[in-house]
Amino acid sequence: MTDYPTEILRVEDLAVEFPTEDGLVQAVRGVSYSLHEREVLGIVGESGSGKSVSSLAVMGLLPAAPASGAGSCTAATTY
Ligand SMILES: Nc1ncnc2c1ncn2[C@@H]1O[C@H](COP(=O)(O)OP(=O)(O)O)[C@@H](O)[C@H]1O
């Protein structure tokens, strides 16, 4: 029987928005991915595409205001 690696991080339909003077900035929309034990995930994209904001959101490092978010993020507590 195949022994599948354990899933350690699941991000589903992540969205982050910033209200600004020029209107609402939808920095991240509909991002989903999962990561398993021994996997390495690279996030690539053009400047301003949401790499930093999505990663900060997953790590819980975005300030509650002014950013607002939606989606779910599940991380394993033991590795
Ligand atoms: N605090 C903020 N207020 C308003 N807009 C922001 C803020 N932080 C990031 N953004 C916007 O969110 C988008 C994604 O930014 P970012 O995640 O830094 O991109 P990347 O890391 O891929 O270059 C960009 O349009 C950026 O201008």
Ligand SMILES: [Mg+2]
């Ligand atoms: Mg960045």
